[in-house]
Amino acid sequence: MNDLRIMKSLSVLPVFLLFGSIGIATAQEWPANLKIEGKVAFTEGPAWHAESESVFFTDIENNRIMRRMKDGSLQVYRQPSGKANGLVFDQQGRLYACEGGDKRVTRTELDGTITILAANFKGAAYNSPNDLAIAPDGSVYFTDPRYGAPEGMEIIDADGKPVEGVYRIAPDGGITQVITHEVDRPNGVLVSPDGKLLYVADNVNSGPNAVGGNRKLWRFDLNADGSADLESRKLLFDWGTDRGPDGMCLGPDGNLYVAAGFNFPSLPAETAGKNKAGVYVISPDSGELVTFYAIPEDMVTNCTFGGVDGKTLFVTAGHKLWSLVIE
Numbered sequence: 001m002n003d004l005r006i007m008k009s010l011s012v013l014p015v016f017l018l019f020g021s022i023g024i025a026t027a028q029e030w031p032a033n034l035k036i037e038g039k040v041a042f043t044e045g046p047a048w049h050a051e052s053e054s055v056f057f058t059d060i061e062n063n064r065i066m067r068r069m070k071d072g073s074l075q076v077y078r079q080p081s082g083k084a085n086g087l088v089f090d091q092q093g094r095l096y097a098c099e100g101g102d103k104r105v106t107r108t109e110l111d112g113t114i115t116i117l118a119a120n121f122k123g124a125a126y127n128s129p130n131d132l133a134i135a136p137d138g139s140v141y142f143t144d145p146r147y148g149a150p151e152g153m154e155i156i157d158a159d160g161k162p163v164e165g166v167y168r169i170a171p172d173g174g175i176t177q178v179i180t181h182e183v184d185r186p187n188g189v190l191v192s193p194d195g196k197l198l199y200v201a202d203n204v205n206s207g208p209n210a211v212g213g214n215r216k217l218w219r220f221d222l223n224a225d226g227s228a229d230l231e232s233r234k235l236l237f238d239w240g241t242d243r244g245p246d247g248m249c250l251g252p253d254g255n256l257y258v259a260a261g262f263n264f265p266s267l268p269a270e271t272a273g274k275n276k277a278g279v280y281v282i283s284p285d286s287g288e289l290v291t292f293y294a295i296p297e298d299m300v301t302n303c304t305f306g307g308v309d310g311k312t313l314f315v316t317a318g319h320k321l322w323s324l325v326i327e
Contacts, residue, residue: 031293035323037068042299043316045131045247047087047095048306055306055314056095057321058084063101068321082106086131086188086247086302090138098129098142105129105142105169117169118142121177124154127164131188131247131302136195139226140169141178143186147206157181166200168226178228184214188247188302190256191222192284198222199236199256199284201245210269215244217258217282236287242275247302251326252310255290256282259300259315279303279315279324293324 041061048055053070056077064079065087078084083101090096095108096117103126105118117140120126132142145164146153153162157180166179166186179186179200188201198220204213216239221232236256239245243262251257258280262272278294297318304314307325315322 030296031324033325037321037323040319042319043321044085044301045087046302046304046314046316047089048304051093056087057316088132088134090134098132100128118175121155133189133191135191138171141189142167143189145185182230182233190248196222198228203244205269215239217245237282239275241271242273243270249304256284257303259302262298
């Protein structure tokens with residue numbers, strides 16, 4: 001999630017479910033099997049839990065983590081959640097969360113206890129941890145942008161410039177800053193299955209650089225020690241002046257599935273030109289746009305694959321959780 005103005009304008013809605021195909025009279029073609037799976041105040045951070053065949057997601061405005069069960073019901077998994085944003089499960093079934101409100105990264109153990117993995121960087125508070133990804137070696141990469149007023153940012157570089165960075169939590173718990181200003185405002189993050197590449201969404205839509213700010217998807221090589229090779233930075237996709245990339249996931253086809261775009265502009269910063277709201281399927285090698293899945297809701301924030309066969313794409317957008325079977 002990356003626009004505080006949108007969050008503040010949303011009303012709190014009761015939780016309920018809707019099933020069936022979406023039929024909307026519009027010039028935009030929605031995927032035929034697109035479904036609404038649930039509604040809350042504002043959705044983010046979907047994560048599939050294979051053992052229970054359920055999908056977890058965050059309801060930031062209501063300060064809670066939700067869970068859509070196998071039978072279609074919705075449950076509150078945790079409240080308060082520290083205004084959690086991005087979520088991810090490890091292979092053991094433990095839940096990792098970027099708690100933007102509490103400015104920390106946590107892991108919920110199998111017995112329900114919460115372990116704090118990152119609460120500060122060298123004594124300085126984080127901005128608002130946003131999204132995270134787990135590498136094959138068990139290390140955790142997370143982004144720390146600042147959406148909203150820049151006053152009070154505590155992490156600064158040697159020249160006194162505030163940092164909106166990307167961090168790595170090593171398996172032994174050590175924390176390093178792997179990206180500083182090579183990405184203006186990091187949001188979504190992903191590590192390749194072989195642990196050799198780092199993908200970072202760069203989405204500037206607020207603050208003094210909002211007009212004309214980066215809305216780009218970058219790729220970096222990762223060194224053997226987990227650090228990023230900053231000189232390897234490669235631009236994969238550029239959304240121009242339209243709403244840029246938010247969360248993303250890796251699809252079963254090996255492509256990147258990136259949440260981005262607007263159906264209606266949010267001027268003056270974000271236009272709604274050719275890049276409409278939806279999920280952009282992008283080649284991780286060339287950056288080519290392979291295909292696009294339109295979502296009839298602005299603020300498409302994140303996505304993940306799940307389902308028993310791993311072919312159901314769950315998408316958080318606005319105050320809804322959507323699902324779409326990818327054949």
